[in-house]
Amino acid sequence: MLYPLVRLLIAAETPILAAQDLSMWGYSVLTALDETPVRTQAALAEAIGADKSRIIGTLDELQLAGLIERMPDPDDRRVRLLSITAKGRRVRRTVRKSIRAYENELLGALPAADRDVFLKSLRALQQ
Amino acid sequence: MLYPLVRLLIAAETPILAAQDLSMWGYSVLTALDETPVRTQAALAEAIGADKSRIIGTLDELQLAGLIERMPDPDDRRVRLLSITAKGRRVRRTVRKSIRAYENELLGALPAADRDVFLKSLRALQQ
DNA sequence: TATTGTTATACTCTATAACTATA
DNA sequence: TATAGTTATAGAGTATAACAATA
Numbered sequence: 001m002l003y004p005l006v007r008l009l010i011a012a013e014t015p016i017l018a019a020q021d022l023s024m025w026g027y028s029v030l031t032a033l034d035e036t037p038v039r040t041q042a043a044l045a046e047a048i049g050a051d052k053s054r055i056i057g058t059l060d061e062l063q064l065a066g067l068i069e070r071m072p073d074p075d076d077r078r079v080r081l082l083s084i085t086a087k088g089r090r091v092r093r094t095v096r097k098s099i100r101a102y103e104n105e106l107l108g109a110l111p112a113a114d115r116d117v118f119l120k121s122l123r124a125l126q127q
Numbered sequence: 128m129l130y131p132l133v134r135l136l137i138a139a140e141t142p143i144l145a146a147q148d149l150s151m152w153g154y155s156v157l158t159a160l161d162e163t164p165v166r167t168q169a170a171l172a173e174a175i176g177a178d179k180s181r182i183i184g185t186l187d188e189l190q191l192a193g194l195i196e197r198m199p200d201p202d203d204r205r206v207r208l209l210s211i212t213a214k215g216r217r218v219r220r221t222v223r224k225s226i227r228a229y230e231n232e233l234l235g236a237l238p239a240a241d242r243d244v245f246l247k248s249l250r251a252l253q254q
Numbered sequence: 255t256a257t258t259g260t261t262a263t264a265c266t267c268t269a270t271a272a273c274t275a276t277a
Numbered sequence: 278t279a280t281a282g283t284t285a286t287a288g289a290g291t292a293t294a295a296c297a298a299t300a
Contacts, residue, residue, distance in 0.1 A: 001246075002136065004253045006129055007176060041259065049134060051292070056260065078258040078299050110251060114244050119128075121237050121245040126131045168282065181268070183283065205276045205281040 009103075016098045020091050021065065025050065025058045030092040033068060033084040040079050067091055136230075143225045147218050148192065152177065152185045157219040160195060160211040167206050194218055 010024075017027055028048040038044040041059065045052040059082075062068040067088030073079040084092070107115050137151075144154055155175040165171040168186065172179040186209075189195040194215035200206040211219070234242050 001249050001253065002129060002133055004176065005249065006133060008253075009129065042257090049131065052258085053260075053293085054291070076258085076300070080259070106252060110248050114248050114251075117241050117244040118248040121241050122128050122132065124237060124241075125233060126128065126135075169280095178269070179281080180270085180283075203277070203281085207282070 008106075012102050013099055016095060016102070019098075020095055022091065022095060023058060023061070025055060026062055026067075027092070027095055029055065029058055029062060030067060030084060030088055031096075033082060034089055034092050038082050039073070041082065044082055062088070135233075139229050140226055143222060143229070146225075147222055149218070149222060150185060150188075152182060153189055153194075154219070154222060156182065156185055156189060157194060157211060157215055158223075160209060161216055161219050165209050166200070168209065171209055189215070 014024070017024060022030075025048070028050075029044065032038065032044060032047050038047065041055065042052040045055045048055075059068065059070060063070050066085055069083050069085055070080045071083075073081050107118070110118060141151070144151060149157075152175070155177075156171065159165065159171060159174050165174065168182065169179040172182050175182075186195065186197060190197050194212055196210050196212055197207045198210075200208050234245070237245060
């Protein structure tokens with residue numbers, strides 16, 4: 001039952017991301033970094049459910065676009081300290097607004113009380 | 128919010144399918160054929176959200192395992208009439224029972240009233 | 255020797271377009 | 278010529294392991 005819904009969301013949200021030259025992983029990274037700063041790339045990858053080698057291309061793009069910063073940690077030069085830039089925060093906010101607008105439109109099909117229970121339940125089912 | 132949940136379900140249900148030598152698409156096909164018979168492979172593919180060329184390997188495997196039948200339509204020999212076999216039905220029921228047991232366990236974390244609203248809402252959100 | 259980030263490789267999935275056989 | 282099914286090809290996404298730099 002989730003599969004058609006997920007397909008619908010991906011179809012609707014891919015163009016929103018593309019409008020900001022963002023991939024799904026790129027948006028994932030911005031969201032993670034905007035919520036809590038992360039010290040290592042491996043920790044970031046783990047946080048968003050990816051492999052550390054998988055996000056490198058994504059980080060390269062985000063850095064090139066000026067959306068994140070990647071600084072060698074002076075205390076351990078193997079480590080890259082990751083942070084979101086002001087521009088990255090702006091882009092993330094823009095995307096999030098569009099995505100939320102779309103999702104609210106979708107959820108508008110549900111009675112308000114059901115909607116609240118639905119979202120609460122979704123939250124409860126994640127670990 | 129859906130993504131981690133979907134990952135969790137895939138991780139839990141892949142071994143259930145593997146125990147019956149079924150792929151996710153194979154299970155999708157069995158489910159579609161068990162619910163309503165389909166005349167052409169293209170229609171079946173469309174029904175489960177796949178490409179007609181993508182499901183051919185799956186149909187080959189299912190047929191080889193004796194779970195479906197694929198007969199040329201005598202009225203139009205380009206067409207393959209698709210149907211699930213008794214064995215296919217048994218396998219599907221077995222898998223479905225395990226999957227439902229797991230999902231009920233998951234949903235057990237929710238209060239019964241919320242669970243009902245959650246499932247009803249999921250159903251309402253699909254088109 | 256162990257760890258962080260990177261690169262290289264192979265593997266799976268998928269989409270597309272050719273191809274065949276029928277109509 | 279058009280359609281159903283098939284095959285072939287190339288492309289994207291992913292996982293794994295090897296690698297360089299640093300500890």
